[in-house]
Amino acid sequence: MEDKELMALWKTYDQKLEENLVLNRRNTEDITRIKIKSLLGSMKPIKIFTIITGILWVVFVDTLIVATFHFASPFFLISAGIQALITKLAIGIYLYQMVLIYQTDISEPLLATQERIARLQSSTIWITRFLFLQFPVWTTFYIGESLLxxxxxxxxxxxxxxTLAFTFVAVWFFVNIKYENRNKNWFRLIFNGKEWDPVMKAMGMLREIEGYR
Known part of the structure; x- marks a missing residue:
């Protein structure tokens, strides 16, 4: 009788221990999800500031193009047009990222969060690649007929x-800025701070959640 009671107590203890472990995993997962949402939320101010600054800059450049269209140098018009176009593209990607951040829900399936953060990561890389393509036009916008x-x-x-040097740098960065190079010094020099670190930390936390399971 004592052996049976001992076995029953052991099973009860084992069951409670398992239940506590499951509860702890859930609590840890929930806390990690909250931290992930907080990390992504920390990116909002810099992105909102960048969007507003970008819009003001594009309005200024477009106004300048329209105002000087009939007498400005073709070099200036083309250079300014390319710069404004790339900036508009970057603004569009930033707006897309804001939508991704606001859509993040701590109660959504893990796979959905992983996909959303992966999109944030990928789009951040693409923004930087596109912005480097502006380099050459900063060497040509001032060229006029008199200078030629x-x-x-x-x-x-x-x-x-x-101009060739700036073009080479722009193309090199456009080709080489990719996730595979994330551990290289020049990549880490470009990608740090509120635009990149929260995304990488969130990815790491998602891997931790997978480990809990």
Missing amino acids: KNGGVIWYVIQSIV
């Missing part, structure tokens, strides 16, 4: 070298 006629050989050589 009177610049001389030395100016042509220097201008060509600078």
Whole structure:
């Protein structure tokens, strides 16, 4: 009789222990989900500021293009147009990211959260890649007819070298900025702070939740 009672007590204890472990896992998972939402929420201020600044800049550049369209240098109009177009594209991606952040729900399935954070990560990389494509136009917007006629050989050589160098840098970064290079020093130098760190931390926490399961 004592053996049976002992076995029953052991089973009861084992069952309670299992229930406590399950409850602890759920609590830990819920707390981690709250932390993930908080991390993503910390990205809102910088993104809102960037969107507002970008919109103001695009309005300024577009106004400048319209106001000077009939007499400005083609170099200026094309350079400003390309810069404004890339900025508009970046603003669109930032708005898309804001939608992803606001859609994040701590009660949603884990797979949905993983997919949303993966989109945030991917779009952050794409924004940076596109913004680097602006580099060459900052070396050509000031070129006018007078400069082309009177610049001389030395100016042509220097201008060509600078523009080609900026173009090479822009293309190199556009090609090489990808998740596979995240551990390289130059990548970490570009991607740090509120635009990138919360996403990486959230990804790490999601992996922890998977480990709990």
